[in-house]
Amino acid sequence: MQAIQLQWIDYTILVAYVAFVIGIGWTLARYMKTSSDFLTSARSIPTWVTGLAFISANLGALELVGMAASGAKYGISTAHFYWVGAIPAMIFLAVFMMPFYYGSKARSVPEYLKMRFDERVRALNSVAFAVMTIFASGISMNALAKLLHSLLGWDYNVALWISSGVVLLYVLKGGLTSAIYTEVLQFFMIVLGFAPVVYLGLKDVGGWHAMNHSLQSVAVNPAALYLKDAGTTYAPNAWTSAWQPVLGGASANPMGVDWFAMIFGLGFVLSFGYWCTNFLVVQRAMAAKNMTAARNTPLVAAVPKMFFPFLVIVPGMIAAALCTMPDKGYRIPPALVSEAAYAKAVDAVKTADATKPDAAVAAVHDAVGKNIDGVKIASLVAANATSKLTDEQIKQGIYNSVAENDYDGVILSLVKKYCPPGLLGLALTALLASFMSGMAGNVTAFNTVFTYDLYQAYFAKGKSDHHYFITGKVITVVGILLSIGAAYFASMYNNCMDIIQLVFGFVNAPLFATFLLGMFWKRTTGTGAFLGLFGGIACSALFHALTSVGSNLDAAGHVINSMKGGYLHVAHVFPSEMAQNFWLAAFAFIACFSFTAVISLATKSQKTDADLKGLVYSLTPKIVDNNIPIYQKPAVVGIVLLIVCIILNFIFW
Template sequence: MNEFATIDIVVFVSYCLLIVSLGLWVSRDKKGHQKNAEDYFLASKSLPWWAIGASLIAANISAEQFIGMSGSGFAIGLAIASYEWMAALTLLIVGKYFLPIFIEKKLYTIPEFVEKRYSTNLKTILAVFWIGLFVFVNLTSVLYLGAKALDTIVGNGDGSILITSIIGLALFAAAYSLWGGLSAVAWTDVVQVVLLVFGGFITTYIALDQLTPEGGFFRGLSHLAEVVPEKFSMILSKGEIITPNGEDAWLDLPGLGVLIGGLWVANLYYWGFNQYIIQRTLAAKSLKESQKGIAFAAFLKLLIPLIVVVPGIIAYVMNLDANGVLNSASVDPTFINPEDGEIVNDNAAPWLIKSFVPAGLKGLVLAALAAAIVSSLASMLNSTATIFTMDIYRPYFNKNATDKQTVTVGRITAAVALIIAVSIAPLLRNLGQAFQFIQEYTGVVSPGILAVFITGLFWKRATNNAAIWGVICSVPIAMYFKIAPEGWSDAAIFLDLPFMDQMLYTSLLSIAIILVISHIEGKGRDDEKAIPLSGKLFETPPAFNISAVIIMILLVFLYAFFW
């Protein structure tokens, strides 16, 4: 077991100082220019395409992926990579069909679009919802998973440094993001995405090299495919893969339903209407620059499974017994939950890093993990501050707020959100596959939100009342699919469906509610706030079009090869 050496500490601390210094430097007040709202929340609308693409990936790839998705790779295999590969196609759709409307409307926040298309009431409802989601789900889960990884890698995995790690990660993110705003977040992301990709590849390479006596990256990949070919199936059948804890993986990734079903709900919601993701695209120099950044991010998404999914499969193979079976006796003690004896899938990546990455490189890999965690925390904090300040504070508390007051409130909001998240994070324990857990319970609310936006963007007859009823009804619809009363689970009135199918049906039913109420209320007329659409609005530059074609060809190849 490789210990955490002095050189690792030096490398890690040097990285921390570099990021904080860079964040404070790029966001400094220029001579004679005091930071205003556009500077703080939208980086002065000055981001180039490569910074946008890097920042999108850095905001997205966090402990949820490095730890949670590696855990799902351990339990399920490459099939979980659909979240990454289908995200590449989703990004292209967002760049071509959503961004032109958002940028033409000169938005600061996604709830602001709701106000322009529907009403202030619905905007406020959704703004409060998003703030709650960021603080109580996103920030807390990233802090907990990141701290859990540090506890495993640096500590003994017994929770002894869990609280210290949570506080340390929070202070790290706060050190530059609270003061610098989106400029600090986006420009440090450029450095952090390079580090997290490089650090992730180091872990994958070293782990693959350990798989065979001869060593070697490609020999390791070949060995994986020979030993566990089922782990490289992208489209799962019922019963094809049973997770270490005895569950059918098909319930998480239901075959073709992944490609043509509920995964589209999760991805379109996340990449198209998620404030902390879309905010950096709104900060572009121009629409074309933003679209090029989206295409760059889509290319990077094709590479991500190699650094966040494959390590989980490697850890699975390394813990098989002599008969090729994984059980509580064969796995390293790190994987066993002392409370119930269950196998903890999400310890896959931390175990690989602690066990096989040598001194010196371990500090670099740990810095890459911290980069993934801190960049996402910083993005979430900035977006929470943006929504509260622009959608709640300004309209309801101080309509005439100065730029200085606005920025100050933004900083205070981010600080309060972080304190709440730090307080709650230690309570998140025994999540099993954390990535799947987060996806499933976010899926209770995302279908209704997606229905509101899709109809608002592309159906001129959608009315405000219909949208409100659609989003309100979506939650009980989702809960109907998810939770049956005790003893009623076999009753014909309840359906036993994979959660992806639940999301799809919830979204379709929510859209149907909006269509019906809009038709009754509007009597077939266009809504007065309908968005005028034209073919010219959706024209994209050659660089985006060429990139889109190449990405789609690569996606077809990947799915054909791993089908």
């Protein structure tokens, strides 16, 4: 992708945004007097602020970029990650789990686990969370720096250190409160920065119905856009209907996922495991000013979350529809090819013998190193033989012949296509805001867990509050530096990062079973929870070692890449990696649930009923919401949101 030239107006918008987020941090600095102010916002923030921060901390650029990519690859089925994979879990968190998190006065999710179980469970969860958070932050920052390098020509190191430095400035000054307040500003920036791209894209394809009509031809022949292998075909509604293709079975939808894996694997295990136990998002609700505000935080967040598919998935669908319209001159960006490789391929076309197109195709393939469309290359060679093409024309021809897509480039290709100077600055600022909100969320969650659950718990008990306040600030700097280190690690050792993410997948998959049993069954013991978690993690790894995906097997049935599983034995083959991940989560949950229950029955609880009051459902007095208006009652709001979510599912059935 050619670098975009920004104008003064674009830089002015970018600088104005950076000035405001740093200004918020500096304004809040005077209110930071205790470790509680810095690390937990002293539980002082109103619902609408924590609600928008809750959603913004989750709205990292990986989601913006990734969901547009999935919109092009899978169509409206991607909305399952919202309407099945988020909203029900957010409502469950608000109605059933926040009373325990907030009412127990725990300062973090690992601290709740310590109160409910024992130190072993807290240590396991806090160490895993702290390490995972740093790597997640590093992966995100690496993606940002690469993006700014390819898009704007900025130096990788400069982009990485400046964007990290801005986050450090406002988080170090204003702590969690600063992160939460800027996340609200970033939420509006992201929505208002990307909305015009969606509007202009829909206008360009002729509106919603025209887009859906175009996507029917994509579904019938996805290979034409290099979305699937040649010969693959789906029902015409595969890109425009959310449920019918899934109910038709794994082979009938582009995700390759069956309905059980979608509902139980994604909709229950993975979704509840993320939204109900991940301290990164739960921390926002725990910073609310009272119990009602804390319970309503995920519900406030659920409102925009429900409609985000129209902001982040529809651009991908627009991109796929545009590809079917030759007059638009658009294609999904091809897989990245270096300038040197393009130059070599141009030479191969210029020196090719038009009577031997196969040799030319092979030469271009070798130069580019990607799958290429042989028919297009042959016609390019013929065109060059009849009338000498310029190097730029040949390069454009090769660009259009690369038969692999860079889906992560979809949203930026639309920004580049539709945004004139001015709006371009706004869209790029929105992208930067999403990266910053994600990184600030990770860093503030990391410094709270590290300070309270590791440093205070195991290394420096009983120190003064000022000591932990200073420690929190130091850990903020350390967290940012570790994130930068993780970003460099991700850029240099891509395969190692894949392995690390795979291991985190094993650790996270069974986690919700521990919380579910802990909160709703008083007989669950610390030993049961600790050993059950390890059992679940071991079963995750075993499941992965015994299963693989169809595309990962060669003609003889041997595994090509062990990162995709099946390295011990291929007992089952899934149609897609997504299906494998959903089933792995379901399997790990059932294993962890079973181990925890059985071991708990075989071991003695160290906690009395009095110890568990406020931590377990059956031993906690139910909250009576008599003194608040009906529109603020979490149960009522939750039911309304669930009904709206069901209606959305039916509209796009």
